Amino acid sequence: MFTVDKNARAEHTEELVPSRYALQVGEIDVLVVSDGVLPLPTSTMATNATKADLSAWLDHMFMPQEAFDWPLNVLVARSGEQIILVDTGLGSQFSGFPRAGQFPARLKAAGIDLAAVTDVVITHMHMDHVGGLLAEGVKEQLRPDVRIHVAAAEVEFWDAPDFTQTVMPTPVPNVLRSTAASFLKEYRSNLHIFQDRHEVAPGVVVRLTGGHTPGHSVVDLASEGELLTFAGDAMFPVAFDHPEWHNGFEHDPVESERVRVGLFRELARNGGLLVASHLPFPSVGRVAIDGDAFRWVPVIWDF
Template sequence: MSQAIRNTQEKTNMNLHKPTHVSRPRPEELVPSRYALKIGEIDVMVISDGVLTLPGAMLAHNADPAVRAAWLKDMFLPPDAFDWALNVVVVRSGSQTILVDAGLGSDPDLHLPRAGQLSKRLEAAGIDLGAVTDVVLTHMHMDHIGGLLVDEVKEGLRPDLRIHVAAAEVKFWEDPDFTHVSMPPGFPDALRATAKRFAKEYHNQLRTFEDEHEVAPGVMVTRTGGHTPGHSIVRLASGGDRLTFAGDAVFTVGFDHPDWHNGFEHDPEEAARVRVRLLRELAANRELLVATHMPFPSIGHVAVDGNSFRWIPAFWDY
């Protein structure tokens, strides 16, 4: 296992909590919802925002239904719907504390009661929202920005918060194109409305970049496009250790079938090219991968397997 995996699950060293606060598990928290590790001198914590239950067809709307059903069966997943994980990351580098993506928040019209857990799980982890200096958004889909629209989150954030997002992403959501997606009913309207509200409420905090931007020492955000025009990944590097948070560039099915089109991809063909390039690069340099919709805590490595890839989960370090 990589030396980078030095989990401090119960005793985080991130110093994000108030000194007098003692985090105790909530009665309803029956499974872990956070996992801490070090990337060199950078502290990292992966936090679960819960899960989304979505139709199985969302995995690959360009695949033969029988082939898709066979893959789901081989993975011991139900044939019609399954739970998509929602992961965000908190990073501490130098004097900066960075939240990468913000989860779903609350949208009662979509009936997703098991998602939007970020606020209470940050609290359970002892993370003070007022300590967050920066937010990085991989893109502006509602399951990545909605958490910032929750009242208690907005009230806890500092007024000088910087929100880093690709300029192409902000531009796209001024008049988004949904002609190539394959989403369940209600999602396009919800995505539009959430992005519009977010851009309005956080206009003064936005810090846009074109292609690449160093947010903090060893924390680089790079635009990939594909999933959305401004979709970005976040790469951490310190002391010889490396980790990439891939956002929605990589899904579980993408290792076996990187050419399958996810229903939320606005440019599916480009998204597939981005996915293949990224997975080949991660396999070559052996760095760690975390992604939004990989099963929590989604930390692992990538290996090339012929024309496809293998996902190798990291052993949990206690």
């Protein structure tokens, strides 16, 4: 199990809510870390739903009508001698998001040295998944030979990204383009590009799903009969009740719906744990089928 450095813990006592959650998947140590929250308009939750239907769902969930805090979760896994980051959060280079971009500091507070990281898996190249690698001082702390795993379809997509099916706040597409370009410029020599499926470490497999972006991928952990899937942006909180509702950040909404439903059914069938980038922290739970919809069953925290 991941251990917490006592000095780092002492330096981090000002946080009043937990920002990391540790668990084990067989022999694989896992740490879910909150990168913070990102405020977004609620309209991005369901671009193909009526305003009345979305409003009713928000009321049902005791959520505000105009804007909501989008959770940002990343994952650390230790398998054998390898320490793997799965996504890296928003980073600190974006003004206006003071509660996001916490991942590097929170990783340090957990006693995990960036220099010990052997591999990074990028589920997709949106700014809230690669931005942490662009934060000041991060690259200097990483080992020069760190392996960054990303799907070939994702790298190809960001050469000329298509936003025609997205419904994002106006400034976002340009920021996504520039962040992806900066990431590729800074880390191209570290990229380990895979096609459909790749074993990153024993029991740690990244596989292409597409949908949210053409190269969107999920990460499966499997050890001693236990399973966990880090699903990236394949689903959002509203998706359990309404898997057919499209998110404004999906580059192919119809394919995203197909991928989402497929993953839900797979998780309901195999009983594995689910962690996703934008489910409420620590985002660890299971999926059950509930008629035409699905049910999210959070784990009971193990203290």
